[in-house]
Amino acid sequence: MKILFVNACPRPQSRSRKVAEHFVSLLDGEVTYLDLPSEGLQTLTYDRLCTRDEALKNEDWDHPILKYSRQFAEADRIVIAASYWDLSFPAILKIYVEAINCVGVSFAYDQNDQAYGLCKAKDLIYITTAGGDMSKVDLGYGYIKTLCDEFYGIKETYCIKGERLDLVGEDPDRIVAEMMKDAEALAAKLK
Numbered sequence: 008m009k010i011l012f013v014n015a016c017p018r019p020q021s022r023s024r025k026v027a028e029h030f031v032s033l034l035d036g037e038v039t040y041l042d043l044p045s046e047g048l049q050t051l052t053y054d055r056l057c058t059r060d061e062a063l064k065n066e067d068w069d070h071p072i073l074k075y076s077r078q079f080a081e082a083d084r085i086v087i088a089a090s091y092w093d094l095s096f097p098a099i100l101k102i103y104v105e106a107i108n109c110v111g112v113s114f115a116y117d118q119n120d121q122a123y124g125l126c127k128a129k130d131l132i133y134i135t136t137a138g139g140d141m142s143k144v145d146l147g148y149g150y151i152k153t154l155c156d157e158f159y160g161i162k163e164t165y166c167i168k169g170e171r172l173d174l175v176g177e178d179p180d181r182i183v184a185e186m187m188k189d190a191e192a193l194a195a196k197l198k
C-alpha cells in the first residue's frame with residue numbers, strides 16, 4: 008500500500024504532526040512524506056495555469072507541474088496533518104489543493120458536467136489540533152472532506168482532532184495523549 012503523508016504544519020513543535028507521525032508509524036505500507044512548508048510550492052499564477060493547461064492538453068503526464076496531482080491520485084491512503092489556523096488550516100495546504108486539483112489527473116467531468124474522482128485512495132485521514140474550540144462551520148476538515156466526496160472520489164474520510172490546547176486551565180499533554188489513543192484505535196480499525 009502506498010501511503011502519502013502530507014504535512015501542513017509549519018511549526019517544528021507541531022502537535023498535529025506529532026499525532027500524525029504516531030498514526031502513520033502504526034500503518035502498514037510504503038510511506039512517502041511530503042513536507043509542504045519546505046516544498047517550495049507555488050500558487051497558480053496565470054503563467055503557471057497556462058503551462059498546466061498545455062501539459063493537460065498534450066497529455067504530458069510527466070510534466071513537473073502535474074507532479075503533486077499525480078502523486079496524490081496514485082496514493083492508496085492519504086494522511087494530512089494540518090494545524091488549525093484562522094478557522095481552517097495554514098495557507099500552504101490551499102496552495103497544495105491548487106496543485107493537486109487537475110482535471111484529467113485527480114478528477115474529471117462526465118457528459119453532464121458532474122465531477123467524478125480519479126484518485127485511487129480508499130481513505131483519507133485528517134489530523135488537526137486547535138488552540139481553542141473549532142468553529143461550528145467546519146472549514147478545515149470539512150473542506151477537505153467535501154473535496155474527497157465531490158472531486159477526488161475518496162469514499163472514506165476520518166478526522167482525529169484535539170481542541171482547546173492553548174486555553175488557560177487546559178492540559179495540552181492530556182489532550183494530545185487522548186488524540187494518540189484515537190490514532191491507535193483508528194489505525195487498528197483500518198488494518
Ligand SMILES: Cc1cc2nc3c(=O)[nH]c(=O)nc-3n(C[C@H](O)[C@H](O)[C@H](O)COP(=O)(O)O)c2cc1C
Nearest residue numbers: 018021022023090091092093094136137138139140
Ligand atoms: C497563525 C495561527 C493561527 C491560529 N488560528 C487559530 C484559530 O483560528 N482558532 C483556534 O482555536 N486556534 C488558532 N490558533 C492556535 C492553534 O490552532 C493551536 O496552537 C494548534 O494546536 C497549532 O497546531 P500545531 O501544534 O499542530 O502547530 C492559531 C495559531 C496560529 C499560529
